[in-house]
Amino acid sequence: MRYLSVFATLSLLLCVVSPANAHALLDHANPRVGSTVAVGPTELLLWFTQKLEPAFSRVEVRDSNGARVYEGRVQVDPADASLLRVALKPLPSGTYEVRWQVLSVDTHTTEGRFLFTVRK
């Protein structure tokens, strides 16, 4: 039983010693992942599960031909460091691919990809 006592003590120590941050995973998006919208959005919003490092957090939005449909800089929202936003060009009907890569404040990188469709 002494081994388990050691493990239990260790795990308790691990849980109380310091505050922590984890991998930044995509929590939800607007337009929603895999959704079909009737009106082309003017901005893409990505909410993550952790705060992001602005300098190393990136997003691409491309149409089915691979052309860029976003403009300006990708920005981490000043009021919410877990929100990434990028302005979009006017979007005609079609399917769009979003690719993101972010660095959370604890130095873990994560990446992802999803589609949304505009059908007017």
Next chain:
Amino acid sequence: MKITVNINWLCDGLVAALAGLLPLSAAQAHCFVGIRFLPATLNIDDPCVADELSLPTVSRSKTGDVPSATALEISGDISKRITENLGISIGTDWTRLDTPGSARTSGFGNLATTVQYQLVKDAPHELAMSAGISVDWGGTAAKALGADSFSTITPSLQFGKGMGDLPDTMGWARPLALTGQVGYSVPTRSSTKTVDADTGLVSSASNPQFLTYGATLQYSMPYLRSSVVDLDLPAFLNHLIPIVEAQFATPVANNAGIGIRTTGTINPGVIWVGNYFQVGVEAIVPINRDSGTGVGFLAQLHLYLDDIFPRTIGQPLFGPQISTAKPLLEN
């Protein structure tokens, strides 16, 4: 004694970390392969080297003995990266056996250690592979349980493959992932002699070599939500990974005349994945009488040390210092 050494080492690590001696690095640590996260599975080793702690793992099942004994097992193990691709783990278990008509027995099993090396992490294809050597150290267990007095060495290969590279028209299948493990267990002693306490007769039993193998099939609801379609399900469901694990052991050498056949279990269950830990629950279904009787259960709390302590003991001890993320995208 070995545990004490490791605790001292961990304490040293904590002190060093507090002193800011450990480097910061950009890493993905526990089992991320591109956009795929492969959870730590309860029976089959996952294919990644990581900093993690499984404590406790609790199981209750009935053995394949006649008469069948009820086994309650509580185990724990900790894994630590030495470099980005090389890790070690150490673990042990405590078992209580209740056999009808016999006195209850309990005690610790043999200490088990593993050295694991990350062979492949192919992000676009969500493919990970690792190789390891595990040693079950004979003579470190409680004798009352009848644990092996000899050590067993098991080289093994682990793999994991996400289905994220399927076409978007098969989006429903992209959250699927398959992981597996193949190993070969070699006892350090080919036979074990026992002396009958009453008659004084000496008998010898062969210690067979086993091929061990298993696989998991899992469906990631977090992957479905973040990469395929957000169905606006309740948050709890979005953290679940339904899973089926199967593991088997087949004697393949030094097994003549000892009447051992393939044993194994199939474990359907589910893993809830959070930011800092995961909780897994599975049923244990024996594949034959030799593997056990009735349906048992298995549960595990698993902590992601790289997320709980990203700047200290959640880092590899050695390795290249990476100060920024390597950009894949260009804006």
